[in-house]
Amino acid sequence: MNRINQKLNEDKKLLSIYFTAGYPALNDTKKIIQDLENSGVDMIEIGLPFSDPLADGPTIQESSTAALKNGMTTNILFEQLADIRTTVNIPLIIMGYFNPMLQYGVEAFCAKCQEIGIDGLIIPDLPVAEYHEHYQATFEKYGLINVFLITPQTSDERIRFIDSVSNGFIYMVSSASVTGSTSGFGNTQETYFDRIATMNLKAPQVVGFGIRDTETFMQATKTGKGAIIGSAFIKHLTNEGVDTIDSFVKKIR
Amino acid sequence: MSYQVDEKGYYGDFGGAYIPEMLYPNVEELRTTYLDIINEPSFKEEFHQLLKDYVGRPSPLYYANRLSEKHNTKVYLKREDLNHTGAHKVNNTIGQILVAKKLGKNRIIAETGAGQHGVATATVCALMGIECIVYMGEIDIKRQAPNVARMKMLGAEVRPAKSGSKTLKDATNEAIRDWINNPVDTHYIIGSAIGPHPYPDMVTRFQSIISEEIKWQLKEKEGRENPDYVVACIGGGSNAAGTYYHFLDQPDVGIIAVEAAGKGVNSGESAATSQLGKEGIIHGCKTLLMQTTDGQITEPYSISAGLDYPGVGPLHSHLYKTARGEFFSVTDNDAMTAGLELSQLEGIIPAIESSHALAVFNDKKFKPEDVVVISLSGRGDKDLDTYIDYFKL
Numbered sequence: 199m200n201r202i203n204q205k206l207n208e209d210k211k212l213l214s215i216y217f218t219a220g221y222p223a224l225n226d227t228k229k230i231i232q233d234l235e236n237s238g239v240d241m242i243e244i245g246l247p248f249s250d251p252l253a254d255g256p257t258i259q260e261s262s263t264a265a266l267k268n269g270m271t272t273n274i275l276f277e278q279l280a281d282i283r284t285t286v287n288i289p290l291i292i293m294g295y296f297n298p299m300l301q302y303g304v305e306a307f308c309a310k311c312q313e314i315g316i317d318g319l320i321i322p323d324l325p326v327a328e329y330h331e332h333y334q335a336t337f338e339k340y341g342l343i344n345v346f347l348i349t350p351q352t353s354d355e356r357i358r359f360i361d362s363v364s365n366g367f368i369y370m371v372s373s374a375s376v377t378g379s380t381s382g383f384g385n386t387q388e389t390y391f392d393r394i395a396t397m398n399l400k401a402p403q404v405v406g407f408g409i410r411d412t413e414t415f416m417q418a419t420k421t422g423k424g425a426i427i428g429s430a431f432i433k434h435l436t437n438e439g440v441d442t443i444d445s446f447v448k449k450i451r
Numbered sequence: 452m453s454y455q456v457d458e459k460g461y462y463g464d465f466g467g468a469y470i471p472e473m474l475y476p477n478v479e480e481l482r483t484t485y486l487d488i489i490n491e492p493s494f495k496e497e498f499h500q501l502l503k504d505y506v507g508r509p510s511p512l513y514y515a516n517r518l519s520e521k522h523n524t525k526v527y528l529k530r531e532d533l534n535h536t537g538a539h540k541v542n543n544t545i546g547q548i549l550v551a552k553k554l555g556k557n558r559i560i561a562e563t564g565a566g567q568h569g570v571a572t573a574t575v576c577a578l579m580g581i582e583c584i585v586y587m588g589e590i591d592i593k594r595q596a597p598n599v600a601r602m603k604m605l606g607a608e609v610r611p612a613k614s615g616s617k618t619l620k621d622a623t624n625e626a627i628r629d630w631i632n633n634p635v636d637t638h639y640i641i642g643s644a645i646g647p648h649p650y651p652d653m654v655t656r657f658q659s660i661i662s663e664e665i666k667w668q669l670k671e672k673e674g675r676e677n678p679d680y681v682v683a684c685i686g687g688g689s690n691a692a693g694t695y696y697h698f699l700d701q702p703d704v705g706i707i708a709v710e711a712a713g714k715g716v717n718s719g720e721s722a723a724t725s726q727l728g729k730e731g732i733i734h735g736c737k738t739l740l741m742q743t744t745d746g747q748i749t750e751p752y753s754i755s756a757g758l759d760y761p762g763v764g765p766l767h768s769h770l771y772k773t774a775r776g777e778f779f780s781v782t783d784n785d786a787m788t789a790g791l792e793l794s795q796l797e798g799i800i801p802a803i804e805s806s807h808a809l810a811v812f813n814d815k816k817f818k819p820e821d822v823v824v825i826s827l828s829g830r831g832d833k834d835l836d837t838y839i840d841y842f843k844l
Binding site for chain 2 (some may be wrong): 245250251252325376
């Protein structure tokens with residue numbers, strides 16, 4: 199069984215952390231992953247930086263620009279991760295935009311992910327219909343779980359379709375916003391979380407966008423299976439460097 | 452071979468809607484309604500009335516006597532430079548503001564590079580009394596100050612795009628992010644024949660007034676609707692798409708696209724996307740774009756701020772790949788020289804974008820009896836400083 203599904207079967211709320219590979223420094227990737235696992239994080243999203251991350255707010259944009267300036271490439275990321283499975287056991291997901299994967303070759307990219315021990319992908323600008331028609335067979339051939347986003351504006355009908363195509367979890371975007379929003383969770387989110395909870399979807403939901411501390415983590419995981427923190431962790435790396443990852447994670451739960 | 456968009460939003464291999472889920476409801480609303488809206492008789496009537504009374508259409512099809520003599524062929528100029536706001540851009544913004552009204556949107560966002568589309572958007576928002584926010588790269592704001600001033604005068608808010616390379620592609624990213632953050636009340640007026648389906652088709656249809664007029668105007672002047680060639684400059688490609696539209700399925704009409712080679716196609720400072728680009732995804736659309744081998748989008752260069760977009764619209768990628776269109780790349784120097792030539796032969800100062808189309812004579816020899824229609828997409832007032840600096844006038 200895929201590590202993501204195993205983790206989803208565990209009887210606990212999951213904490214997943216996103217970071218941009220190649221940031222703050224080009225070769226921080228392995229240390230960040232190792233420290234996150236050691237501090238008790240359940241799942242990691244490794245961001246493959248892109249020049250034009252149009253679903254991301256300023257924090258992840260800036261980390262992506264810096265990572266590219268540091269020299270991060272798809273090949274370098276794969277080299278850094280080559281022996282990651284000798285020490286790291288939690289699920290690892292690559293999150294990135296579609297163009298760099300398209301240029302690498304989608305099948306070659308998937309094969310490489312399987313070889314390294316990547317468990318899944320999140321590709322915000324690859325729409326579910328396009329995936330279903332052209333790429334699903336390839337992803338499944340290499341044992342990869344593809345994760346789709348839903349938002350408060352996604353219709354029930356479309357959520358059902360996304361659920362039917364999902365073989366891992368659904369990434370529940372908390373609000374109509376790009377990443378790094380700090381508006382907090384209000385009635386809109388509560389209504390939305392409740393609506394999704396009553397749909398009895400096959401795939402568990404993990405909430406992302408706007409999670410930054412214990413309070414938002416608790417709110418997000420009241421009905422959801424887990425939550426993803428991205429921008430808040432990047433800010434921590436920017437301000438505190440890579441040596442206090444443990445204290446950041448311990449503050450969340 | 453079809454040159455119309457198919458039901459999935461593709462022109463051959465190009466197009467589609469590669470958008471994050473957050474944008475899906477907006478784009479889907481547009482996709483499922485735009486044809487019904489723009490084909491409605493009352494919409495068409497209002498659109499054409501505004502084009503006539505407000506924009507000043509039809510724009511003249513002018514037989515350029517001295518230019519024709521010089522190049523030993525029959526040259527007509529389609530005078531989009533005479534439109535209100537000084538370029539073809541307003542054809543599209545008039546259409547889209549009417550669509551936005553039909554959809555009940557009360558807030559407009561747009562991206563702009565040189566500022567022409569920003570001005571055209573600010574103009575129609577003032578006309579309709581709708582809030583307008585224009586995203587513009589921080590670097591472009593500095594180098595296109597007169598257009599920033601025009602947008603402010605028209606009541607628009609100009610927001611600097613400070614991310615990435617701080618130019619047109621980043622302004623487009625910022626506009627997309629704004630739309631993600633404002634999914635209900637906002638319409639995004641994209642200025643070129645780019646973006647996720649249905650934008651390339653919608654923009655092309657609004658700009659197709661250009662070729663619609665060419666047909667009857669040429670019939671009056673030459674006794675036939677079809678020229679031998681239509682020529683247009685291409686950045687994203689909206690004036691080109693409009694100039695070609697009614698001739699795409701007419702095999703006797705040659706289609707010529709002129710891209711900006713900048714300092715030379717292989718100089719490292721160029722915007723010749725058909726020569727330097729590879730298939731990929733930019734701003735929600737699969738098309739030819741300039742990128743690194745790693746799939747990172749690169750920054751193009753041209754002396755013309757309206758042509759330095761790293762991609763071309765999906766229709767144009769299709770025209771290139773199927774060889775329906777003939778593509779040429781023109782350097783800064785050749786374009787500037789052609790702009791000066793038109794000024795002094797015909798008394799018309801063209802926008803530097805349009806000067807690229809006028810430089811086609813360096814690369815293509817036409818027969819004396821050929822009828823060649825060149826889209827003069829904009830006027831050169833905004834570029835006077837650049838011309839004057841360049842020629843030390």
